Amino acid sequence: MIEVGIVEDNVKIRNLIQRYLDMQENMSCKAAMDSVEEMQEHLSKHDPPDVLLMDIQLPGMSGIEGIGLIKKEYPEIEILMLTVYHDSHKIFDSLVAGASGYLLKHTSLPEIKESIENLIEGGAPMSPQIARKVIQHFNKPETEKKPESDLTAREQDIVNGLVDGLSYKMIADRFDISIDTVRAHIRNIYKKLHVNSKAEVIAKSLRGEI
Known part of the structure; x- marks a missing residue:
């Protein structure tokens, strides 16, 4: 069973993803919070999830700041960004901070599920638009x-x-x-x-x- 946590301040999106993941035979999503601070409080009292879906723009601490703090305390958690932001700085800042994947919010629920499974198997799932930006970066002339x-x-x-x-x-x-x-x-x-x-x-x- 893959344990998933969510940090997302949009209640509708958060509840939708949580319900969908809980319906899957191989997944469970017990922790769904609207801020990094709330997730930190939850993690201090419960076993950490295997995967954490993280937004960037959040009340209080940003998701990018949260990655570093959470990975420092719980390095085993795989963090998968799920955000509307697709600019290069936020992509690379997230990956440098410790995120293992980066999805845009228009990603379908089945694709989110598949990305979580991919992450657990050692992959680094990214939305096609994000993967292209990463490739373009490394293909720049020397x-x-x-x-x-x-x-x-x-x-x-x-x-x-x-x-x-x-x-x-x-x-x-x-x-x-x-x-x-x-x-x-x-x-x-x-x-x-x-x-x-x-x-x-x-x-x-x-x-x-x-």
Whole structure:
């Protein structure tokens, strides 16, 4: 049985999806909330679901912010975005934050069910329009994808390590340097890129802005 949770502030959409998933023989949807904060409260008292359907525009914390917090506490939860937003920044920010898939809200109920099953089997379901944007991003000419950057070669190595999902210790081990040296490089990278978090560095790299 696949346990599914929903974070969606549109009551009609939330109830429709919840009822549909509960009707499936292989799925159960007990937790359907209208905010990240409510879902966090629920998760603190109940077993986490296998998959969480997450909207982006929510009351209180945004869905993208919520991804990072929920994945930090419950890394085993697969998060599938279900939103009206299809701009590149929100797509990549969601994926960088830890989402495993990205669907648009016009996705049919059977397709949502199929995407959840795909996710559980190790896939990364995306609406065709979203998949095309991802492909277009990675098909950019190299000159467009890699603009001039004032990062040093070592700082670029550190960025690549962050994109690969490495911890500071793992980056230090990869390049045979100390963790303090890694932290010093990270501070310089933040300053040069005018960012304040690791997620922003990764997002800039995935968007070809470094």
